Structures are given as structure tokens and as C-alpha cells.
Amino acid sequence: MASSAPRRGLRGRRGECGALDQVIAGARTGQGQVLVLRGEAGVGKSALVEYLVGSAAGCQILRAVGVESEMELAFAGLHQLCVPLMGNLDRIPGPQRDALSVAFGLSAGSAPDRFLVGLAVLSLLAEAAEEQPIVCVVDDAQWLDQVSAQTLAFVARRLLAERVALVFAVRVSTSAAAGEHFGGLREIVVRGLHDDDARALLESVVPGRLDEHVRDRIVSETRGNPLALLELTRGLSAAELAGGFGRPDARPLASQIEESYLRRIGALPAAAQRLLLAAAAEPVGDAPLLRRVAERLDIAPDAAAAVEAAGLVEFGTRVRFRHPLVRSAAYRGADPTVRRDVHRALAEATDSVCDSDRQAWHRAHAAVDPDEALAQELERSAGRAQARGGIAAAAAFLRRATELTPDSERRATRAAAAAQAAFASGSPDTALELLAVAQLSGLDDVQHARQTWLRAQIVFARRRGGEALPLLLDAAGRLARVDGAQAREAYLDAIGSAVFAGRLPEHVDVREVAEAARTAPPGAQPPRPSDLLLDGLVTWFADGRVEGAPLLRAALGAFKRAAEDGDDAMRWLWLTWLAAGDLWDDETWHELTTHAVRSARDTGALNFLPLALGYRAAMYVHAGDFGLAAMLIGEADSIVEVTGHSPMAYPALLLMAWSGDPRAETVIQNGIGEASSWGEGRAIGLGHYLLTVLYNGFGQYQNALTHGEQAMEYEDMSVVGFAFAEVVESAARSGVPEAAVVALRRLEERTGASGTDWALGVLARSRALLADGAAADRLYREAIERLERSRIAVQLARTHLLYGEWLRRENRRVDAREHLRTAHEMLQGFGAVAFAERARRELLATGETLRSRPVDVGGVAEALTAQEGQIARLAADGMTNSEIGAALFISPRTVEWHLSKVFTKLDVKSRNKLRAALSDV
Structure with a gap:
């Protein structure tokens, strides 16, 4: 297993060495390579790493080793790897350079998003690889600190056209969470040697001739683990081996090898x-x-x-x-x-100036008794770690500071701060443990209130249903006595929790929560956008839509102004999106999601970007740009895969329903069942609404009515109003006018409180479905006129469809063809397959002859992948490769590689031809 002659290969490792040779060859030719070597301790991962290094002649070697005692220090592993490249720091874009400088403690600044740091590392590698291929080797990657592991996994998933190879050696059977970040990457499971190779290795290190029965027993017990074969027999003669060494031992080989050491x-x-x-x-x-x-x-x-x-x-x-x-x-x-x-x-x-945090960490490990001065130093280290974006490291420093704090009140304060940091870093269990520590000491009212709120937030983050509601209301009540601003935010959280809990009977109704929130202290003057939002939602749910609508509109306007001024208005996007939906406010949808995506991209906030992309994708579904919606959904999914956050299912389900995807029925039904089990009642109503859209598209009106009526059973925010319109159509088509009338009356209340062209256009169309003669004709025309002024193109197309269907039944075939043809072209262009088929059947019934053409749900050339299509659109808008790379979290070289494929597929030779080429498909 020695690495002194790597070109001869390793005993029994022909396949693994061949794969590593391919990694080197790919990196040399500009095809980014990633490989995970996964196996138990001693199985030969490190020897394979040395083989790789020895085979990489002409490449720059970057190395890092995960160390168990360093797992709490943010960016420790990443710093090891990147130190040789820091001379190229000035060659990467400014925001990335600044983020990496802050992360490594080279400069001061606000905490950088860890994935902007990841993009900086990707750019740094790509720049350096222009001069010489780079081979990055990370051994014992399961012991990397969390931030380094996440960042390197992010980089690994974006290596495509760079002369870079990234190889991780990860030990299996470990409780270290960092190893989980490398799941999904190309990997080789390194196993023990085959018996013949293991015997040959054993005989090469054992003195004299070994009895074959003893040899076979040792090979069997070590399961061909090379290090076990070498270490467990080290220094023993054949006679000693024959005398019983290597007796069966049920302990893990790693433990046995460690004991030999x-x-x-x-x-x-x-x-x-x-x-x-x-x-x-x-x-x-x-x-x-x-x-x-x-x-x-x-x-x-x-x-x-x-x-x-x-x-x-x-x-x-x-x-x-x-x-x-x-x-x-x-x-x-x-x-x-x-x-x-x-x-x-x-x-x-250790240098107290250059490496004060590691010095504090060593002092903390040296301490036995409580030490307030050391606890304060750890607290300062936590602040520095948090400023660099190392929130997990901050939690670790604060946790140790808590243990070393002699005063019980200060210990409670530090434990609460550690809990807050642990929760922010994605460790809710640790946060709850620390909260328990904090509560062992006497808490004042302020501490108790804030800790109750944090516990409630942890519960809500785990399950978005109503389980957190009692805790949030308790926290809000406590905070109201000590911190009015935080109390109002806690009440907003409580209303949001009640909204997501929805119809499930075991939870408090949102109206009751709104009544409780009336007791919140007055908002600041001038009011914050969140203060206006709370007042609007309280009135909306407690007093009614008519009274609440003006307040909600004012709140949404404040959030839009905050977004335009560059303020962080994203904390409440999950509620402002729902409020805008209940107000049928498509302009606010557009403005908030435009800002959210831009802000998240600019700051590299990948924890928030999938949410922003999801809502933006939903906006594009309603606007009829299914292709761009699919691209944004795909991008969000790829980011979720990197970050490990919970995926946002709504945009994909919305797209499936409107597309008439044959899989949609099963997927949505399964989602309804899962929502019932995890306690998210709003998702149940949303699922029934989406099924109503799906069945209306297929013309299965009775099924649509059944699900629509279930969607109407509860006032789910940003669901039930849309469901009313679907029920009017399905009930009218099913011959159940009384159900249509009930839905129309409730729709009138909703849309009347809104007053937008979207709302009033859908209302006019719904009234037309129950009208006759000239009244129906006038209402359909009003609906088209209003919806043409909105962004909701899918409803405009459906209105042309319904008007055309009505005109055909009125024997006005020529007029019917005009609207049905418009509907068919729009719906087919969107990719709304089922609705387009409805329009096609109606057109045929008028005597129209149609030539079918394939529907392109992607909205761009069918041959383009989602990422190619998005890159092509951004390039057509005039963005440079560097700007596109920064926006999509890939390197400029990868952008160039994708664009070369786009040019070939679209048969264009320059960027200025892209816009026309994309509009032609």
C-alpha cells in the first residue's frame, strides 16, 4: 500500500486507480471532476489519495484535512485548501472577494453568505486553473467544519468546464454530520482487498512463512482492510501470530487499529x-x-x-x-x-493577534474551572465568527462560554445566545438543549419571553402546522410586557402559523389568533412595514375583507417601498405573498418577487433564494411563461439539493396542474395525504384547488366541482378566492347552478375588496358563466378588457376559451373561432396542454381545420436544457459571462461552455442574435 511508486498502482486497486487516472485526465482537458472516496477507516482511502497526488504531474496540488477538534471553527478546512491561491484574490469579482476576505478574517465587514463565499472559491479555483490544472484533495472530509463542508459541496456541484479536480475521502460509519454534505456526488465505495490480494499483502510484511490457516483467519477477521493487515501484525513474528494473535473480535476495525496505535x-x-x-x-x-x-x-x-x-x-x-x-x-x-x-x-x-480565535479555543480546552474572563473571550470569538458568517462556530464558542460561566444569570444569557446561534445554523436539537440549560437559572421576564419565542420558532420551523401556535401566542403575550416590537413580530409569526395550520380541527382558528393579536402593543412611529402588515392581517381576519383590504394594501405598499429603497423586506415574504394573493394583487406579486430574487442573487443568500425563486416561478405560471417558471423551479431544486433545506413543492405542483401533466393527479393527491399527517391544513386546501384547475383543464367538471367544494370549506389564504372562480366554472358546466351561485356570491365579496383588474376580470367572467344573451356577451368582453391590463395571462386565455365556447353554443361560429383560435394559440404557447386541447376540440366543432404542432412546455427551443435556456435568456438581455455566473452561482467558464451549446442548438453565431432566436421558438 506504499505510495512511493504510484505509477505502478496499488495492490488490488486497479479499478479505483483507473477512476483516479480519469479524474486527472478530465481536469487536464477542462472537464471539471469530482469524486468521493467513501470507506471505513484503514481501507485505503489515504493511499488512493497519495496515488492521485503522485499521478498529478504538472498540476497544482491543494490539500486540506478534516480534523475532529476543528469541526467547530468556521472556514478552518476551507482556509487550509485556499491559502496557496490567495495571491489570485484580486482577480475575482469584488463582492466575492469581499465575502471571502471577511470569511477568512482578512478584513472586517458584515457577515457574508456562505454560498457567496462558495462562489468566490469557485471563481478562485477557475482563475488559478487558467494557468495550471488544479487537483484539490480533502482527506477525512467527514471532520470538516460545517461551513467548509457546505461550501466545498457547493463548489463540487458546479465544477463543469474548469480544469479542476476535487476529491474527497470520507469515512463511513461516523456520526459526523459533515460527511452528509457530499451525498449525491460521484463516489466510489472503497472496500477491503480481495482475499488473494490481502494474502499477498500480509505475506509481504510478516517475517518468515505464515501458516496458511492462520493467514486465512487474519484475512477473514480483517475483511481485507489493508491498514488492519499492516498494523495488527506489526512487530509480531510468525510464531507469535500462530500462537493466537488476531483472535475474533467483534469491535469495529477502526477501534482495533486505533488500539494498535x-x-x-x-x-x-x-x-x-x-x-x-x-x-x-x-x-x-x-x-x-x-x-x-x-x-x-x-x-x-x-x-x-x-x-x-x-x-x-x-x-x-x-x-x-x-x-x-x-x-x-x-x-x-x-x-x-x-x-x-x-x-x-x-x-x-499561538499568535494572539493573527489567530485569536484558535488561541481562545485552546484556552477553552485547557480550562477546568469556570472562568469569566475566558468566557468573555469566547464570547468575543463568537462575535467574530458570526461576523465572518460562521454561525455554527459562533454557537460552539457560545456553548463553551456557557459552560465556563460562573454566574448563573450570565450563564443563562449565554446559553440563550448559543441557542439562537445553534438554531440559525440549522441545529434545532442543540438549540433546545441550550434553552433547557438557560432555564435552569433564574430568568427575568425579558429572557423568559425571548426564550419562549425562540422555542416556538424552532417548533414552527420543524412543522409549519399549528403545533407552534400555543407557544407563539404565549411568547407574544410575554414579549408584550417587555418588548413591544418583538411582541408584534411574534404575533405575526402566530398568525402565519395559524394560516398554515388551516382547517385541521386540533388547532386554534386564525380568527381567534387575530383577536389575540389585537392586544399587541402599538407599533412604532413611523410604523414599520411589519407593523402595518400585522394591523392589516388582524383586521382582515377578525373584522372582514372589506375593512382589512385598505390596511393590507397600505402594508404591501410599505414593503414595496422598502424593497425599492434597498431595505431588507424579505423576512415576511412568505406572508406578504399570501396577502397579495388574497387581494388579487399581481403587481405586488411581480414587484416583491423581482426584488426578492435580485436581492438574494446579489447577496448570495442561498438559504432564501429557493423561496424567492419559487414565488417568482409561481408568478410566471400565472403570467403564462411556463418555460421560465420551469427553469426557476429547476434552479431552486438544485440549490435545495446543495443546502439540504426543505424543498418548496407549491410552484412545481402549480405548474403541473396548469400544464395538464398526467402525473399531477397522483402527485397532488399524495401531497394532500402528507399534509394531513404533518399538520399543514393550508396545503390540503391548496391541493384541492390545484386538482380543480387540473380537472377543469381536462373538462372533467364533476371531479373539478368535488375538489373545488373541498377547497372552499376553509378560508385558506391565497387559495380559497381562486377556488371560488374554479367552482363557478365547474358547477356551471356540471349543471349545478345552485353551487355556482354560492361560489359566485363569495367570489364577489373577495374581488370587491380587491378592486384590481385581475380580480374584477375574473369576477366578470364568472358572472358571464351564469348570464344569458347580451348580458353574458358584455361581461365576457369586460373580463377580456380587464385581464388584458393585468399580468395574469393564463386567466385571459381561459376567458377567451370560455367566451368562444359560449359563442359557439349561441351559433355565432365566426366570432367563436376568433376567440377560440386566440385561446388555443395562447394556451398552447404557454404549455397549458389540457386547456389547449379543450380549445382545439371547440375549434374543430366550429368547422375550423387545425394542424397540430408539438407543444413546447419549456417555452424555449425544445433542445435546450433548463439551465441552457436560462443562460440564453440572460445573455440575450446583455449580461456578461461573469454577471451570469454570479447570478446563477456557476463559473464564467461554465457559462461560456453552456453558451457554446446554445449557439449550436439555436444555430446562431453571436449574442445579438439570441433574442430573435429565442422569440422564434
Whole structure:
């Protein structure tokens, strides 16, 4: 398994070495490569990594090693990898450069989004690879800090046309969460050697001739694990082996190998053991730092020679362990008192100016008793970590600060701050544990109120149903006595929770929550947009739509102005979107989602971008641009895959329903069932509404009516108003006029409170469905006129369809053809297949002859992928490759690669031809 002759390959690893050779070849030819080597400890991942490095002649090698004790330090692993490239920092776009500089502590600034940092790393690699292919190797990646793991996974999923290879070695059977970030990447599971290779390896290291029965037993017990074969037999003669070494042992091989290392470490002189422990506790491999530590610990220079002679570590320009298990054995096997002494020496030897956070971390590991001064230093480190975007690191610093705080009140305050940071970093279980610690101390009213709110927010984040409602109301009531502004926000959260809980009987009704929110303290003066939103929603739900509509319109206007002024108005997008939908306010939908997507792209906020893209995609579905909607949904899905956040199902289901996708019925029905189980009642109403749209498209009006009436059973926000219009149509077509009249009356209340052209256009069309003669004709024309002034093209097309159907039944075939032809062209162009087929059948019934053409749901050339189509649109709008790359979180070289394919598929030779080419398909 030695790496001294990599070109000869490794024993029994022909397939793995071949794959690594392909990785190098691909990177050299500009085809970005990613590979995960996944296997148990000692199975040969590190040897394969060394084979890769030895085979990469002419490439720049970047290395990082995950270290268990460094998992809490934000960007530690990423910094290891990127240090050699920092000379190219000035060559990447300014916002990316600034984000990376702040992340690495090179400059001060607001906390950068970790995925803007990821884009900076991608750009840094792409720039450096222009000069020389780059091979990035990350060993023990399961122990990377969370931010580094997420960032590198983000980069790995975007390597396409760069001369870069990124290889991770990840240990299986570990509880470390970081290893989960690399799921879905191309991987090779590294297994033990086949028996023949394992026997040959064993015989090559065992002195003398080994009895074949003993040999076979050892091969079987080690399961061909190369390191186990080498280490468990080290220093033993054939006679000793035959005497019973290698007895069956049910413990994991990693434990057995680590114990073999412990035995070897234990045989070293005490000074050599302390030096090895210091090297294990100092994760950067800084040889000068280690020499300073050795001096402080009175370790003689000959200790290094003893450790090297034992084959455990190499001391060169960097300190390198023979295997990661040596590091863990040296650290875990050390006496706790000695370990604290070593951390204390490391803290004293670490530069307090350049590396104050790592110094504080070592001091924290050296501490035994509570220490307020050290707790304060950890608190300052947490602040610096949070400023760099390392919220998980901030949580870790604050957690240790909590443990070291002697005063109970301060301990409660720090525990609460640690809980807030843990929740923000995506660790709700840890946050709840810390809240429990905070509550052990006496809490004042302010602390109790804020901690109750945080606990409620954690519950709501886990399940968007009504489980969090009692907690949110309790928190809001407590906050009302100590912090009016936060109390109002907690009441907004409570209303939102009630909205999502919806119809499920075990939850408090949203009207009751709105009545409770009336007791909130007055808002600030001048009022914040969120204050106006709370007042509007309280009136909307408690007093009625007519009274609440003006207040909601004022609130939405305030949010739009805030967005235009560059203020962060995105905290409440999930509620403002629903409020605008209930007001049939398509302009607000457009403005809020335009700003949300732009803001998220500009700041690299990938935690928020999928939500913004989802709502923007829904806007495009209503506008009839199904192709762009599909592209945005695809982009959101790819980001969710990277971040691990919960996907947003609504936009995709909306698109499926309007497209007439044959899979939609099953998918939506399954969604209704799941929503019932997880307690999100609004999703049930939404599912029934979408099924109503789907069945109306197919002309299955009785099925549409059945689901529409179920959608009408509860006043689900941004659902029920749209359902009324669908029910009017399905009931009228099913011959159930009484159901249509009921739905129309409720629709009149909704649309009357709105007053937008969208609302009044749909109302006029719905009235026309129940009218006759000249009245119906006038109402259909009014509906078309109003909807032409809105952004809701799908409803305009459907109105042409319904008008055409009515005209045909009135025997006005020539007039009918005009509107049916318009409807058919619009619906087919959108990709609304089922509705377009309705229009086609009606046209045929008028005697029209139609030549069918394939429907392109993508909205662009059928051959273009979703990403190609989006890049083509942005390029046609005049954006440069760098701007497109920054917007879509890919490198400029990848943009260029995609555009070359777009030019070929569209048969154009320059960007200025793209717009015309896209409009022709």
C-alpha cells in the first residue's frame, strides 16, 4: 500500500486507480471532476489519495484535512485548501472577494453568505486553473467544519468546464454530520482487498512463512482492510501470530487499529508522547508553532526523532501523521490532565493577534474551572465568527462560554445566545438543549419571553402546522410586557402559523389568533412595514375583507417601498405573498418577487433564494411563461439539493396542474395525504384547488366541482378566492347552478375588496358563466378588457376559451373561432396542454381545420436544457459571462461552455442574435 511508486498502482486497486487516472485526465482537458472516496477507516482511502497526488504531474496540488477538534471553527478546512491561491484574490469579482476576505478574517465587514463565499472559491479555483490544472484533495472530509463542508459541496456541484479536480475521502460509519454534505456526488465505495490480494499483502510484511490457516483467519477477521493487515501484525513474528494473535473480535476495525496505535504510542518515551499529543491537538501542521510548544513543555529535540522512528508522524515543513487514526489515538488516549497542559501550551504559543480565535479555543480546552474572563473571550470569538458568517462556530464558542460561566444569570444569557446561534445554523436539537440549560437559572421576564419565542420558532420551523401556535401566542403575550416590537413580530409569526395550520380541527382558528393579536402593543412611529402588515392581517381576519383590504394594501405598499429603497423586506415574504394573493394583487406579486430574487442573487443568500425563486416561478405560471417558471423551479431544486433545506413543492405542483401533466393527479393527491399527517391544513386546501384547475383543464367538471367544494370549506389564504372562480366554472358546466351561485356570491365579496383588474376580470367572467344573451356577451368582453391590463395571462386565455365556447353554443361560429383560435394559440404557447386541447376540440366543432404542432412546455427551443435556456435568456438581455455566473452561482467558464451549446442548438453565431432566436421558438 506504499505510495512511493504510484505509477505502478496499488495492490488490488486497479479499478479505483483507473477512476483516479480519469479524474486527472478530465481536469487536464477542462472537464471539471469530482469524486468521493467513501470507506471505513484503514481501507485505503489515504493511499488512493497519495496515488492521485503522485499521478498529478504538472498540476497544482491543494490539500486540506478534516480534523475532529476543528469541526467547530468556521472556514478552518476551507482556509487550509485556499491559502496557496490567495495571491489570485484580486482577480475575482469584488463582492466575492469581499465575502471571502471577511470569511477568512482578512478584513472586517458584515457577515457574508456562505454560498457567496462558495462562489468566490469557485471563481478562485477557475482563475488559478487558467494557468495550471488544479487537483484539490480533502482527506477525512467527514471532520470538516460545517461551513467548509457546505461550501466545498457547493463548489463540487458546479465544477463543469474548469480544469479542476476535487476529491474527497470520507469515512463511513461516523456520526459526523459533515460527511452528509457530499451525498449525491460521484463516489466510489472503497472496500477491503480481495482475499488473494490481502494474502499477498500480509505475506509481504510478516517475517518468515505464515501458516496458511492462520493467514486465512487474519484475512477473514480483517475483511481485507489493508491498514488492519499492516498494523495488527506489526512487530509480531510468525510464531507469535500462530500462537493466537488476531483472535475474533467483534469491535469495529477502526477501534482495533486505533488500539494498535495506542500500544505503539504507549511504548514511546513520555516526552515523545507529549509531542505527538501536541501535534494531534494542533490541526494546521504548523512545524514552527509545534517547536515553540515543545519548548514550553520542556520536550527535548530527540523526542521528534523517536516519534518519526516509530513511523507515526513526519516532521517537515508541515507535520503529517502517517494516518488520521494516529492523530485520534494520540489525542483520545492521552491523560486529560496532560491534554489540558498541551492545549494551554498551544494557546500560549499561538499568535494572539493573527489567530485569536484558535488561541481562545485552546484556552477553552485547557480550562477546568469556570472562568469569566475566558468566557468573555469566547464570547468575543463568537462575535467574530458570526461576523465572518460562521454561525455554527459562533454557537460552539457560545456553548463553551456557557459552560465556563460562573454566574448563573450570565450563564443563562449565554446559553440563550448559543441557542439562537445553534438554531440559525440549522441545529434545532442543540438549540433546545441550550434553552433547557438557560432555564435552569433564574430568568427575568425579558429572557423568559425571548426564550419562549425562540422555542416556538424552532417548533414552527420543524412543522409549519399549528403545533407552534400555543407557544407563539404565549411568547407574544410575554414579549408584550417587555418588548413591544418583538411582541408584534411574534404575533405575526402566530398568525402565519395559524394560516398554515388551516382547517385541521386540533388547532386554534386564525380568527381567534387575530383577536389575540389585537392586544399587541402599538407599533412604532413611523410604523414599520411589519407593523402595518400585522394591523392589516388582524383586521382582515377578525373584522372582514372589506375593512382589512385598505390596511393590507397600505402594508404591501410599505414593503414595496422598502424593497425599492434597498431595505431588507424579505423576512415576511412568505406572508406578504399570501396577502397579495388574497387581494388579487399581481403587481405586488411581480414587484416583491423581482426584488426578492435580485436581492438574494446579489447577496448570495442561498438559504432564501429557493423561496424567492419559487414565488417568482409561481408568478410566471400565472403570467403564462411556463418555460421560465420551469427553469426557476429547476434552479431552486438544485440549490435545495446543495443546502439540504426543505424543498418548496407549491410552484412545481402549480405548474403541473396548469400544464395538464398526467402525473399531477397522483402527485397532488399524495401531497394532500402528507399534509394531513404533518399538520399543514393550508396545503390540503391548496391541493384541492390545484386538482380543480387540473380537472377543469381536462373538462372533467364533476371531479373539478368535488375538489373545488373541498377547497372552499376553509378560508385558506391565497387559495380559497381562486377556488371560488374554479367552482363557478365547474358547477356551471356540471349543471349545478345552485353551487355556482354560492361560489359566485363569495367570489364577489373577495374581488370587491380587491378592486384590481385581475380580480374584477375574473369576477366578470364568472358572472358571464351564469348570464344569458347580451348580458353574458358584455361581461365576457369586460373580463377580456380587464385581464388584458393585468399580468395574469393564463386567466385571459381561459376567458377567451370560455367566451368562444359560449359563442359557439349561441351559433355565432365566426366570432367563436376568433376567440377560440386566440385561446388555443395562447394556451398552447404557454404549455397549458389540457386547456389547449379543450380549445382545439371547440375549434374543430366550429368547422375550423387545425394542424397540430408539438407543444413546447419549456417555452424555449425544445433542445435546450433548463439551465441552457436560462443562460440564453440572460445573455440575450446583455449580461456578461461573469454577471451570469454570479447570478446563477456557476463559473464564467461554465457559462461560456453552456453558451457554446446554445449557439449550436439555436444555430446562431453571436449574442445579438439570441433574442430573435429565442422569440422564434
